[in-house]
Amino acid sequence: MASNLAPMEQRHLGRTGLRVSRIGLGTLTWGRDTGEHDAADQLKAFWEAGGTLVDTADVYGGGEAEYLLGQLVERLVPRRDLVIATKAGSVLDPMRRFDGSRGHLLAALDASLERLGTDHVDLWQVHGFDPHTPLEETLQALDIAVSSGRARYAGVSDFCGWQLAKAATWQLAAPGIRTRLAGTQMEYSLLQRGVEREVLPAALDLGVGLLPSSPLGRGVLTGKYRHATPADSRGASEQLAAFVEPYLDESATRIVDAVVTAADGLATTPLEVALAWVRDRPGVVAPIVGARNAQQLTQALSVEGLSLPDEICRALDDVSAPVHRYPDQDWSTL
Numbered sequence: 001m002a003s004n005l006a007p008m009e010q011r012h013l014g015r016t017g018l019r020v021s022r023i024g025l026g027t028l029t030w031g032r033d034t035g036e037h038d039a040a041d042q043l044k045a046f047w048e049a050g051g052t053l054v055d056t057a058d059v060y061g062g063g064e065a066e067y068l069l070g071q072l073v074e075r076l077v078p079r080r081d082l083v084i085a086t087k088a089g090s091v092l093d094p095m096r097r098f099d100g101s102r103g104h105l106l107a108a109l110d111a112s113l114e115r116l117g118t119d120h121v122d123l124w125q126v127h128g129f130d131p132h133t134p135l136e137e138t139l140q141a142l143d144i145a146v147s148s149g150r151a152r153y154a155g156v157s158d159f160c161g162w163q164l165a166k167a168a169t170w171q172l173a174a175p176g177i178r179t180r181l182a183g184t185q186m187e188y189s190l191l192q193r194g195v196e197r198e199v200l201p202a203a204l205d206l207g208v209g210l211l212p213s214s215p216l217g218r219g220v221l222t223g224k225y226r227h228a229t230p231a232d233s234r235g236a237s238e239q240l241a242a243f244v245e246p247y248l249d250e251s252a253t254r255i256v257d258a259v260v261t262a263a264d265g266l267a268t269t270p271l272e273v274a275l276a277w278v279r280d281r282p283g284v285v286a287p288i289v290g291a292r293n294a295q296q297l298t299q300a301l302s303v304e305g306l307s308l309p310d311e312i313c314r315a316l317d318d319v320s321a322p323v324h325r326y327p328d329q330d331w332s333t334l
Contacts, residue, residue: 008050008304011285015207016182018122018153020083022279023301024053024211026290031064033237034292039068040076041294047077049301055185055211055288057087057127058112070117085123085211086112087157087185089130089138100130100138109145124151125185128158135163139170139178146179155183155208161198168206183209183285189278190255190320191217191247197328204283212278215287216300220247221274223260232292258319262312272303277316279303 010019025046030039043054056065066086073079088108091099099105109124124145126138142154156167164184171178184203186195188210195210203210216222224233225248233244256270263270278287291297308316 008052008301010052012209013123013153013155013211013285014180014182014203014209016153016180016209018083018182020053020286021051022286023051023275023303024055024085024286024288025051025297026213026288027054027056027065027069028060028290029065029292030056031061031068036068036071038293040072042291042297043069043072043077045294045298046301047081049298049304051301052081053083053085053211053286053288055085057090058108058115059087059090059092059127063111063115066112066115070115073117079118083122084116084118085125085155086116086121087125087127088112089127096130096132098128098130100126100128100133100135100141102137102141102144105138105141106144109141109150113150120149121151123153123155123182125155125157125183126159129156129160129163135167136170139167142171143177143179153182154179155181155185155211157185157213159184159186159199161202164199164208165202165206168202168208172206181206181208183211185211185213185288187214188212188281188284188287189215189217190221190259190274190316191252193320193322196322197324200283209285210283211285212287215278215289216271216274217247217252217256218244220244220252221256221259221270223256223263223270226253226256226260255316255320258316262308262316266306266308266312268306269299271299272306273308273312273316275300275303276306276308277313280307280313 008021011022013020056069088105089098089100145151146154168181171180186199188195259270259273263273275287278284289300
């Protein structure tokens with residue numbers, strides 16, 4: 001593996017034996033904005049840097065992201081070198097956002113395996129909580145997927161604190177029969193610290209590893225929106241402008257300025273500072289980074305050699321601190 005990047009450290013996902021690289025490669029734009037050539041360059045660069053965790057979903061690019069990944073694996077990178085994570089449960093239905101029924105999930109898994117060209121995924125995640133399906137039915141689909149060998153490990157995505165705690169506890173109640181949850185994927189960055197209220201404490205207590213999505217605040221923490229919106233950015237794209245817009249307010253500007261100041265002081269980039277901060281938070285296993293091209297991804301992967309000094313971490317914690325009052329804090333301190 002020829003690479004000028006430091007080899008990537010591996011971490012266990014939750015309280016399981018599954019080890020993953022401490023940065024994951026996201027494929028949200030594959031098959032839509034990212035074509036085969038750029039996807040191939042990204043996967044090759046990621047693998048050469050020691051990256052293993054590649055995260056996708058059945059709905060990314062309408063299935064094209066999985067298909068593209070399937071085309072590139074083996075041709076470019078050995079399947080055994082990758083930890084392939086995918087998701088199921090999101091539906092394009094005006095009446096509901098998620099379908100967590102056993103029937104839908106297992107059919108979606110079979111379709112994912114076909115697109116990926118593999119007989120198993122390493123991590124299969126429920127893409128969101130479905131209030132219309134009993135949770136135990138949703139979780140039974142995970143058990144079936146693992147016991148049938150179609151998935152090696154199971155997790156969830158975008159479950160709030162009580163949903164995660166209920167799901168993880170249900171799985172732990174019958175050890176050896178039910179599959180323990182290995183991970184939960186949630187948005188987490190200096191601009192979005194909501195998971196610290198209840199999700200992260202639940203995950204830490206129950207041994208579930210956190211995989212942060214949008215660890216760069218939807219791209220805003222790179223500092224590229226400080227003076228204008230670059231024409232080739234998500235903020236300028238018709239589909240994704242509304243995705244970026246919430247993080248362009250005054251408090252976000254204050255946080256981005258602090259990240260830029262820290263980067264200047266450390267002679268590095270705002271991207272690396274923001275990514276190192278979230279990567280090394282308690283309970284975090286691997287932030288999932290999506291990039292437009294291999295050059296952008298390589299910039300993110302160079303964070304491997306960076307650990308933030310304590311005083312920088314404290315300063316960033318302070319400037320981005322969310323307000324957590326009752327009942328998240330010990331009531332006696334209020």
